[in-house]
Amino acid sequence: MANPSLLILPGDGIGPEVMAEVRKVIDWFGTQGRPFTVEEGLIGGASYDAFGTPLSDETLARAQAVDAVLLGAVGGPQYAGVDYALRPEAGLLRIRKEMDLFANLRPAQCFEALADFSSLKREVVSGLDIMIVRELTSGIYFGEPRGIHPDNAGGRVGINTQRYTTDEIRRVARSAFEMARRRGNRVCSMEKANVMESGILWREEVQWVHDNEYPDVELSHMYADNGAMQLVRNPRQFDVIVTDNLFGDLLSDAAAMLTGSLGMLPSASLGAPMANGRPKALYEPVHGSAPDIAGQGKANPIATILSLAMALRYSFDMGEEATRLERAVEQVLADGHRTADLMGPEGGTPLSTSAMGDAIVAA
Ligand code: ATP
Ligand code: MG
Numbered sequence: 001m002a003n004p005s006l007l008i009l010p011g012d013g014i015g016p017e018v019m020a021e022v023r024k025v026i027d028w029f030g031t032q033g034r035p036f037t038v039e040e041g042l043i044g045g046a047s048y049d050a051f052g053t054p055l056s057d058e059t060l061a062r063a064q065a066v067d068a069v070l071l072g073a074v075g076g077p078q079y080a081g082v083d084y085a086l087r088p089e090a091g092l093l094r095i096r097k098e099m100d101l102f103a104n105l106r107p108a109q110c111f112e113a114l115a116d117f118s119s120l121k122r123e124v125v126s127g128l129d130i131m132i133v134r135e136l137t138s139g140i141y142f143g144e145p146r147g148i149h150p151d152n153a154g155g156r157v158g159i160n161t162q163r164y165t166t167d168e169i170r171r172v173a174r175s176a177f178e179m180a181r182r183r184g185n186r187v188c189s190m191e192k193a194n195v196m197e198s199g200i201l202w203r204e205e206v207q208w209v210h211d212n213e214y215p216d217v218e219l220s221h222m223y224a225d226n227g228a229m230q231l232v233r234n235p236r237q238f239d240v241i242v243t244d245n246l247f248g249d250l251l252s253d254a255a256a257m258l259t260g261s262l263g264m265l266p267s268a269s270l271g272a273p274m275a276n277g278r279p280k281a282l283y284e285p286v287h288g289s290a291p292d293i294a295g296q297g298k299a300n301p302i303a304t305i306l307s308l309a310m311a312l313r314y315s316f317d318m319g320e321e322a323t324r325l326e327r328a329v330e331q332v333l334a335d336g337h338r339t340a341d342l343m344g345p346e347g348g349t350p351l352s353t354s355a356m357g358d359a360i361v362a363a
Helices: 015-031 045-051 057-065 088-098 112-117 166-181 197-213 224-233 245-256 302-314 319-334 353-362
Strands: 005-011 037-040 068-073 103-109 129-135 143-150 156-161 186-191 218-223 240-243 266-273 279-285
Touching (some): 005 015, 005 045, 015 353, 103 166, 129 245, 166 197, 166 240, 186 224, 186 245, 224 240, 279 302, 302 319, 302 353
Parallel strands (some): 186 240
């Protein structure tokens, strides 16, 4: 079998710094007899500076051809005056749209050594490992009609439309069931079928995909408001949560705070299956380019390193290696290694970005 191929797009700000640590991890896997074919390209401000566009057609074509894309972050204050369509963020939006990445995955995993960083009590989050699958390309953020119009009473009316089709629901449901098979084999689908037509369809179609294609996976349904409550009351009851764009936006941000720092959170955006049966995929940390700390060696590389772990598991069929990498992160944290963003009030001397990468490779 050919080596797994990865396109790395470091981007802007702390992106290149954290990506340098990912390269160390990839090189280590190479020394263990698991080489990758790695290409590197430009996106965001870095691409704008070089080519006058935040994403070139050539880079996009390479993104479409590889097994997975790993992205750092885009953006920075120096691009604030750039035309909207040429801003760094436009490059990220374009690559997501062109790759048709309709499922956004955000794991919330509690590392024991950081359990006190959570917004919740240690007893509630210790051992937490859940995955939220959010529909990303449809729903109320995109539905028509939309707009702000004069109403009949001399005021105005603001309109958005929640709209989902059978296909849109089924494909994101499949992503969630596939995920569940590689994890705890349970999916909880969240909507508001009690008050929304799209919620009724959502529930029926997720159930249909389950009954016809994934009967081996345990499926439950929950109203999203109850889901929000359960997520902070007893988050460990969940394995995979699948939900629409709007509810997923809210629930995944809430779930992020179950585990602490932005510097720890990976994500994936998945599309339709490719010829090899695995989905098109772009992996990236949840955090942005953090211009306030860029170039200072302060950034925490763990979110991006855990994004690589997700790529290993979901794009490369290297689940064992993914687990090893996650264990190394766990180990380093247990040993007390901390970048500045993970320092508690007790203080101490933080590790640099590079020293954290070295510690993870050593572990
Ligand atoms: P964007 O619009 O790109 O999401 P943002 O300003 O909303 O950018 P971030 O760039 O993620 O968000 O930064 C938010 C804060 O978190 C900043 O103070 C930044 O320094 C900090 N931060 C973000 N990522 C990291 C990291 N990997 N390590 C340490 N601190 C980080
Ligand atoms: Mg942000």
